[in-house]
Amino acid sequence: MKNISELTGFRKLDIAEAGKDFDVFTKIGAEWMLVTAGTEKGFNTMTASWGFAGIMWNKPCVIAAIRPQRYTKRFIDSNELFTLSFYPADFRKELAFCGSNSGRDVDKCEKTGLVPVAVDGSVAFEQAQRILVCRKLYAQQMTESSFIDRTIIDSQYRTGDYHTAYYGEIIAVYEK
Numbered sequence: 001m002k003n004i005s006e007l008t009g010f011r012k013l014d015i016a017e018a019g020k021d022f023d024v025f026t027k028i029g030a031e032w033m034l035v036t037a038g039t040e041k042g043f044n045t046m047t048a049s050w051g052f053a054g055i056m057w058n059k060p061c062v063i064a065a066i067r068p069q070r071y072t073k074r075f076i077d078s079n080e081l082f083t084l085s086f087y088p089a090d091f092r093k094e095l096a097f098c099g100s101n102s103g104r105d106v107d108k109c110e111k112t113g114l115v116p117v118a119v120d121g122s123v124a125f126e127q128a129q130r131i132l133v134c135r136k137l138y139a140q141q142m143t144e145s146s147f148i149d150r151t152i153i154d155s156q157y158r159t160g161d162y163h164t165a166y167y168g169e170i171i172a173v174y175e176k
């Protein structure tokens with residue numbers, strides 16, 4: 001696996017600059033992202049379209065919401081870092097694949113052509129347009145009793161698979 005420093009396309013952004021021209025409603029909600037965790041020795045990735053970016057504890061942060069059955073979750077749990085990566089529109093098919101197949105059953109890189117790249121101790125993919133490297137700060141599984149709007153329980157959690165919200169400090173941003 002190459003290191004991002006060996007690739008010519010990426011430049012490291014100042015984190016304060018990184019929010020400009022980055023509409024999270026569009027980038028996460030409409031265009032989707034890959035959540036990836038692990039190292040060169042073993043990693044997994046999955047598509048996500050729910051998430052946040054903002055400020056918490058005076059730090060630039062993201063929140064990724066991961067259901068317990070995702071194979072990716074065990075990599076997030078066992079590593080200090082995870083990455084969020086964003087792709088050009090023509091990668092929709094690859095992102096759909098990573099969001100409908102599990103790394104337990106298939107090699108997502110082999111099936112999609114996504115090329116893993118080592119980034120600051122974590123992993124993302126060479127084809128990304130933007131990569132956020134995130135350091136886990138806080139993780140909390142949602143609970144049934146915490147829902148104020150109870151209709152969400154029926155519409156989203158019929159099997160009780162409440163998301164864990166992972167708060168990650170954005171420690172580096174790379175862009176093409």
Ligand SMILES: Cc1cc2nc3c(=O)[nH]c(=O)nc-3n(C[C@H](O)[C@H](O)[C@H](O)COP(=O)(O)O)c2cc1C
Nearest residue numbers: 046047048049050066067070071072099101102103
């Ligand atoms: C557009 C899209 C968005 C998704 N967003 C999320 C999400 O925010 N959180 C989540 O837990 N799963 C989400 N998923 C489902 C996972 O990506 C999917 O279950 C994936 O196959 C898990 O892979 P894994 O088992 O290799 O981790 C999404 C799927 C798609 C297609």
